[in-house]
Amino acid sequence: MxxxxxxxxxxxxxxxxxxxxxxxxxxxxxxxxxxxxxxxxxxxxxxxxxxxxxxxxxxRRTGLIGVLVESLKNPYTTALLEELDRELSRHSLRMVLGTTNNPEDGRELLVKFSDGMVDGILNNLPGLDEAEARRLADGVPVVTYLRHTESPLVIDFAAGTRTALAYLTELGHSDIAIVSLGSRAEPGKPDPCLTAYREWSRCPNDPSLIFRVPEGTTEAGFELAEALFASRATAVLAGNDAVSAGMIQWAIDRNIRIPERMSIVGFDNSSLAKMTFPPLTTLDLPIGKLAAHTVRVLLAAILPDELLPEPLTIVPELIVRKSTIPFQVCPLK
The missing domain is CATH 1.10.260.40 (lambda repressor-like DNA-binding domains)
Structure with missing residues (x-):
């Protein structure tokens, strides 16, 4: 034609x-x-x-939406981007992606997006809160993922943590470790998973069972695994599926049996959860619902006839697979 x-x-x-x-x-x-x-x-x-x-x-519109993320190493992030792109496409919008691990670069990208390039911005940078993002955007609609105040979207990470801890306790585990991800917390606030863990724990400040990683990646889990397996823990809530996968790979490389030596629970129910060996017990975050709600909030800021969705609270559901078993008095290597 x-x-x-x-x-x-x-x-x-x-x-x-x-x-x-x-x-x-x-x-x-x-x-x-x-x-x-x-x-x-x-x-x-x-x-x-x-x-x-x-x-x-x-x-006076470009049909483009700027999306800012910290890293593409986490499979949950890539899955979220796919769902956001699918939702945006339903409204004839296309995604322009910006990635950075540097807060200053993130601010610069947001300003560039706001200079007539896009109709709106989805901010998923953990170090950039909603107030600053809106100030930098200078009038361009911005929604900060999981932290926007209009029709808020809330994931009850603390409730999910309590569910996982209750499950592991029912299996007979008492020495349960936790891996804290900084990205779970809002800027200036504590990690809600770690807060729930401390409320549950008999020794809430025991440093031998609390671990932290700078990034929720398989590499971080792999590097952390030696210290975890040297601790007295028989089970761990591992922050996310990528960190869990890194721990499992470390154990496989050393012929350490999972879950006989360590029961592992992830967080996200990403594609990795079904691909690890053994398949990963994990807390589910319904990415499709999260993406749809986030896009609808942004559309309401862009389009005068679009209505705000109702606020949404997600309580993560535990998906039990093969990476957890009852406590064994003499765990196998």
Whole structure:
């Protein structure tokens, strides 16, 4: 087809108005899922390609959403990005990704995103809170993942931690270690998982059972494993699935049997949880629900006709697999 296909050509092809096609492409107005699907199929079939500069001039929108994340090493983050991209695509929006481990670089990226590049920003940088993100964005709508105040999305990490600890206690474990991830905590606040652990523990400040990692990666879990297995712990709540996988790999390399030597519980229920050997017992975070709610909050800030969703609280559910067993008096190596 010709490169000069217009919105009018797409509208005539479908027998709908030009405004319907325009709204389906821009997401500016509510369009049914079926009509949006037909428009997107027609656009592909006819070869329609909007002029980017003209679109910005006519709609004052780019159709792009900036997404800031700290790292792609955590499989949960990559899964979240896939779900965010899927949700944004349903509204004819596309994701522009910025990654950095440096807080200053993150601030610089956010400012660049706000300079006419995107229609809105999803901030997932742990060191950048909502107030600062909004100040730097200078009027561009920003939603800070899990920390936004409008129609808040809350994951009850403490409740999930208590569920995991209760389960391990029922299995007969009393010396249970925990790995604290700084990314679980809001800036200036304690890790909610560690707070719940200390409330449960008979020795809440025992340093031999409390471990910390700078990043929730398999490498961090691997490096931490030697100290963990040298402790008196017979079970561990390992922060997330990636850290758990690193611990399991360390044990496999040394012919240490899991879960006979150490029962391990992860957090996230990421793709790794089913791929480890043994498969990982873990706390589930429903990424699809989290992504959908986050995108709807951002759309409500961008589009005048979009309604805010109701606040959402998620209590992580324990998914039991093969990485946990009852306490053994003489654990096997």
């Amino acid at each position: 010709s490169n000069h296909v217009t919105i009018a050509d797409v509208a005539n092809h479908l027998g709908v108005s030009k405004s319907t096609v325009s709204h389906a492409l821009s997401g500016k107005r509510r369009i049914s899922t079926e009509v949006r699907r037909q428009v997107m199929e027609a656009v592909e079939e006819l070869g329609y390609r909007p002029n980017f500069a003209a679109r910005i001039m006519n709609t």
